[in-house]
Amino acid sequence: KGYPCEEHKVITNDGYILGIFRIRHGRNSSSLTGRPVLLQHG
Numbered sequence: 001k002g003y004p005c006e007e008h009k010v011i012t013n014d015g016y017i018l019g020i021f022r023i024r025h026g027r028n029s030s031s032l033t034g035r036p037v038l039l040q041h042g
Contacts, residue, residue: 006022008022
């Protein structure tokens with residue numbers, strides 16, 4: 001259940017480590033076409 005995703009780690013210039021998640025496609029589709037969306041918590 002859920003979406004297939006990739007996790008990437010990014011280290012900023014000031015030393016913070018960010019976890020970036022990429023959702024490549026929907027649950028029931030392998031199509032890689034679509035528009036990018038940025039989600040962030042507040």
